[in-house]
Each structure stands twice: as structure tokens, then as C-alpha cells.
Amino acid sequence: MRFLGHPVHPLLVAFPIALLALTPLWDGATLLGLAKLAPVGYWTELAGLVGGGLALVTGLADFIGLKEPSPGLTNAALRHAGFALTTLSLFVVAFVLRGGPAGEPGALVIALELGGALALAVTGWLGGHLVFRFGAGVERR
Numbered sequence: 001m002r003f004l005g006h007p008v009h010p011l012l013v014a015f016p017i018a019l020l021a022l023t024p025l026w027d028g029a030t031l032l033g034l035a036k037l038a039p040v041g042y043w044t045e046l047a048g049l050v051g052g053g054l055a056l057v058t059g060l061a062d063f064i065g066l067k068e069p070s071p072g073l074t075n076a077a078l079r080h081a082g083f084a085l086t087t088l089s090l091f092v093v094a095f096v097l098r099g100g101p102a103g104e105p106g107a108l109v110i111a112l113e114l115g116g117a118l119a120l121a122v123t124g125w126l127g128g129h130l131v132f133r134f135g136a137g138v139e140r141r
Helices: 009-031 038-064 071-098 107-134
Strands: none
Touching: 009 038, 009 071, 009 107, 038 071, 071 107
């Protein structure tokens, strides 16, 4: 998916990467009693999930629009998509369990968020692999 000739997916992934990666830090600080940052974690997680949903839709559009994908490219893209879905699923479950902006996140919520952050790192690495190894989304002239 492109806007004004530029791919949209790489632009959109920056926000959920940053927001979802920060969420376990805010919630961890709250759990450890260092600061009361649970509301920050709640809103950061919510914004990251919304951005992640948008990134997922544009990534799917890019996948569908691949011209002559090789088996290696298709395999890498499916792994990237699988980790992206895993990431969002872990954060959605954590978000539901946290109990709203006033709720204090427990150890299970933070464990889910840390698992989501790890899956997020793998997702990003695989996304870079798609671009740098296979040239996915790169316009050749």
C-alpha cells in the first residue's frame, strides 16, 4: 500500500514498535513500586494496539500486492505476519487482563507484555529481512 508513491507500512510500524516496547517498562515500574505509571501503560498499550492494527492491515495489503513472490519471500513474509499476529495477541490479552486505566497490572500482565515485546523484536527483525534480503516493497528503477 502506497501513499504519494511511498509505502505506508514502514511509516506505521514505528509507532506500535515504540509504544508496545515501552508498555512493560511503565507497568514494571508500577509493579515494583517505583512509580504509579499504570495509566501511562494503559494508554500506551491502547495506542500501540490501534497502531499495530493499522500496520497489520497495510502489511497484509503489501503481501497481497507482491509481484511474482518467490517461495523464500512468501515464507519469510508469512513468518513475519505470524509473529506480528502473536505480538498483537499477547498485548491484547494483557490489555484485557489489566482492568482499565485505573487497574494495576499484575505479574501475568507484565509477563504477557514481555512476551509480546520479544515477539515484536522478532517481527521487526523479520520485516527488515524482507526488505534487505528480498527487496520487498523496494521500487526498482
